[in-house]
Amino acid sequence: xxxxxxxxxxxxxxxxxxxxxxxxxxxxxxxxxxxxxxxxxxxxxxxxxxxxxxxxxxxxxxxxxxxxxxxxxxxxxxxxxxxxxxxxxxxxxxxxxxxxxxxxxxxxxxxxxxxxxxxxxxxxxxxxxxxxxxxxxxxxxxxxxxxxxxxxxxxxxxxxxxxxxxxxxxxxxxxxxxxxxxxxxxxxxxxxxxxxxxxxxxxxxxxxxxxxxxxxxxxxxxxxxxxxxxxxxxxxxxxxxxxxxxxxxxxxxxxxxxxxxxxxxxxxxxxxxxxxxxx
Numbered sequence: 001x002x003x004x005x006x007x008x009x010x011x012x013x014x015x016x017x018x019x020x021x022x023x024x025x026x027x028x029x030x031x032x033x034x035x036x037x038x039x040x041x042x043x044x045x046x047x048x049x050x051x052x053x054x055x056x057x058x059x060x061x062x063x064x065x066x067x068x069x070x071x072x073x074x075x076x077x078x079x080x081x082x083x084x085x086x087x088x089x090x091x092x093x094x095x096x097x098x099x100x101x102x103x104x105x106x107x108x109x110x111x112x113x114x115x116x117x118x119x120x121x122x123x124x125x126x127x128x129x130x131x132x133x134x135x136x137x138x139x140x141x142x143x144x145x146x147x148x149x150x151x152x153x154x155x156x157x158x159x160x161x162x163x164x165x166x167x168x169x170x171x172x173x174x175x176x177x178x179x180x181x182x183x184x185x186x187x188x189x190x191x192x193x194x195x196x197x198x199x200x201x202x203x204x205x206x207x208x209x210x211x212x213x214x215x216x217x218x219x220x221x222x223x224x225x226x227x228x229x230x231x232x233x234x235x236x237x238x239x240x241x242x243x244x245x246x247x248x249x250x251x252x253x254x255x256x257x258x259x260x261x262x263x264x265x266x267x268x269x270x271x272x273x274x275x276x277x278x279x
Contacts, residue, residue, distance in 0.1 A: 012191075013190050025100060025101065037108055038062070038108065039062070044060055044107075046064050046188070046191070047265075048265075048269065053268075057195050064107065064187055068106060068186075069183075071183035071184075072099060072100040072103035075176045078214070079173070095173040098163055101149070103183045105160065107134065109132065109133025131165060135164050138157060138161045145157070168219075172233040172234060181234075186205070189203060189255060190205065192259060198258055200251075200255075201254045204247060215234070216231045217234055218230070
């Protein structure tokens with residue numbers, strides 16, 4: 001079988017997702033998906049124990065991560081388009097590659113039952129965000145990811161891990177992975193709505209994506225002279241997409257209220273077998 005042949009996956013949210021043989025980053029993504037570290041995500045529920053409340057919520061971090069990769073490519077295409085329109089900063093293909101691969105690998109550090117596992121670890125005195133576990137898995141010299149990443153480009157592994165660890169906004173490429181309109185949110189809001197069967201939280205996705213622009217915003221409080229502490233490029237939306245943007249925010253709020261913080265789900269998260277200590 002030709003390892004560099006185009007591959008296709010069918011997804012209930014995004015439809016046909018193509019890994020093109022004409023794009024080296026797509027071929028890298030396919031090889032990363034085939035590693036044991038990524039395949040493990042097939043056994044990690046996206047919504048933890050939510051299936052006890054919503055029987056259809058059995059979707060996995062595996063499917064979600066591929067969806068996030070697909071969204072990341074779309075956002076990167078928007079960045080390239082906007083850079084071309086502005087005539088200012090040039091599109092950085094190397095940073096774009098880091099962003100889409102980081103999007104693909106962003107959830108590798110999730111343990112069983114996803115975020116519920118982090119709460120269990122915290123109760124054991126091991127408070128650590130899944131992003132840290134992810135970066136550690138990516139950097140592991142005994143694993144399967146580091147070599148694949150560095151074969152793509154020297155130092156690529158560290159660039160991907162560092163982007164996932166970064167907490168403060170860096171630039172427009174970091175916004176692909178972590179922002180208020182990132183590839184992650186654009187997948188899980190739609191996927192979780194579909195798989196739980198909830199009628200609330202509809203998103204006009206196509207219209208939103210058609211109206212995404214790149215702009216600079218102020219980060220932090222102004223200094224003594226009234227100047228912003230930092231300006232950073234991120235995704236913005238045109239005025240005519242305001243109704244759709246409001247729906248996007250409302251969808252996130254509604255899903256938190258009706259799904260993520262559902263009383264039955266929260267109860268199951270705190271249950272443990274009789275006789276098992278919490279320490």
